[in-house]
Amino acid sequence: MTGTDMIENRTFEEIEVGDTASVTRILSRNDIQLFALVSGDVNPAHLDAEYAQTDFFRRIIAHGMWGGGLISAVLGTALPGPGTIYLGQSLRFTRPVGLGDSITASVTVREKLQDKSILLLDCRCVNQNGETVITGEAEVKAPTEKVRRPRIALPDIRLSDHDGFRRLVDAATGSRIPTAVAHPCSAAALTAAIEAAEASLIEPVLVGPEARIRAVAQEAGKDIAAFRIVDSLHSHDSAAKAVELARSGEAKLLMKGSLHTDELLGAVVSGTSGLRTERRISHAYVMDVPGHPTPLIITDAAINIAPTLEEKADIIRNAIDLAHVMGRAEPKVAILSAVETVNPAMPSTLDAAALCKMAERGQIAGGVLDGPLAFDNAVSEAAAKEKGIVSSVAGKAEILVVPDIEAGNMLAKQLTFLGGADAAGVVLGARVPIILTSRADSLRTRLASCAMAALLARAAPKAAPGLPDGPAA
Structure with a gap:
């Protein structure tokens, strides 16, 4: 292993007065959420976006996270390193710390107490502008035996972040x-x-x-x-x-x-x-999936059981209209199947190819279509690259068009119950948007459903109420 793969301490005898070490970290929203999760502290100063703009919030972060956490990391991994016993700490917070700040925590040996292998260290944290945000001192019992071991990788922890719906409601x-x-x-x-x-x-x-x-x-x-x-x-x-x-x-x-x-x-x-109206009525789920950069639109998972090619074209048009009011000028539409190639034995692949041709000829406008695409190729650029798929949609899809209601229902519920996603729903293609909510929906999901419908209504062209009826849904 290389030196960077190993972690090695410095024994009491190896350490001299004046020795120093440091570590740097950028404060992110995930850091705050993890701190709240570990500590059980759900103070709005940590978790509420509006409250988080206050100076008090930033001081709380400095106290709760950087005060002990970063300095402890330096002491436990660098100076003295593994085997260190933390005995005490005294800190003073001199400036607030906010999201995006880069904080460098340093410790410097001020005194050695020989009889008990104790070190007194000056502690200091500075931000990216060189301004001191924390000062203080720490007392530790330094290790007397040498330790050199492989560095343990940090666990891969994923947090459920639903800011996508927050932005939708705000709009x-x-x-x-x-x-x-x-x-x-x-x-x-x-x-x-x-x-x-x-x-x-x-x-x-x-x-x-x-x-x-x-x-x-x-x-x-x-x-x-x-x-x-x-x-x-x-x-x-x-x-x-x-x-x-x-x-x-x-x-x-x-x-x-x-x-x-x-x-x-x-x-x-x-x-x-x-x-x-002249459009087929269809349902769209907007899925806020943890770890995915933007909400996904899945259609149709609730109304059309086995849509025809013509009905799928309307389902796509409805979904594109929804994506437009969500701020996506030219949404990427993936037409899903089990494979990414056209197979005459699989009707969904034939429909996908025909729908893409319809888009090329201007029969479906406002978005970029590609298909057939398997689900992994639609949402994962790595999977699409592995399959050799060159497409502006593959790996970056924003609208997922399912073959039938069974596939859509299973996909939406898998994302909800196994992926921790929130699912807001709206019915499209009628004269007015229709809000469908469930007793099981969270407040965030109910408000997101209403927000989508409100955006659609706000964007709808003015029309007289006596327009002739379109074909049956």
Whole structure:
């Protein structure tokens, strides 16, 4: 092994007064989250983004992480090194430390106490500008025997970071889009609508049996005095009246309450009173996957069971529209199959090839398409390179188009339950975006679903409510 692969201490006899050692580290968000995880300290000074801008937050970081951690690292790995026993420490924090700061921690031997092999060391931490942020002293018992061992690699720790949804909600905050909430007759459904209103994403119109809505609000301790209520007889009537609000233009969004999804979508696709357009209605999950740089759009995993080539084209168009409002000017669309080559025995590969040709001819616009691609080749540049795939989409896909609902459902749930992803959902292709939330969704996921729909509504062109209906969904 080379010298850099080994860690070696310095015994008490080898150390002289004036000897020094140092280590440098850049403070990252992961450092803060790991510190909170290990210590159990969930103080908002560590974890809340808004609170994190304060000077107090930065001083907390200096105290909690750099004060003991970096100096301990120098003492335990360099001077004296392995075998050191930490006896005491006294530190003074002179300047705040913030995210992105590069901190160099140094220790210098000030005194040796021969009878007990004890060292007194001056400690100092400076930032990238040479400014002192910490001063103090440490007392250690130095090793008396030589130790030289292979350096242990740090563990690969992955943290679930969902800033993708935070940015999405921030972009939509203040929209206050009029939203027909169909049958909010459970505490979970009513709370979801109220939370979105409190986040300034929607302006709810509660559609359902009025007495029941008021009873649920009272039981849940929610104030709904500011919200309009449209009385209905039952869940089917709630769906019909919510759809009518959207059809007339009084509501720009539709939100599912405590009724079945089939009830709501049945009213949406009605041939005489629904919200159909010339587009096929489809569902899109926006998946915030830990470790992935941006949220992934997966479509369709909830509505279209076995879409035809023509229906897949609409599913892609809907997803591209969603990606545009999320800030992606020309999203990369991967059409998934089990392989990355066209195989006549696998219809999904034929559809993928045809869809790519349609995009080349301008029949699908606004994004860059490639397929067929296996999942690994779509999201991993290393996997695509290993297969020799040269493509602007492979390894960098932002939209994943699945062959059928079974593949999409399994992919989305695998990412959620094994990959720790959050999944926000929205229904596209109708006259208004439709928000589908679940009782199991976290607050972050519910707000992200509302934020996506609000962005879509905000970007939608003005249209008269009496447009002719399109083909059936």
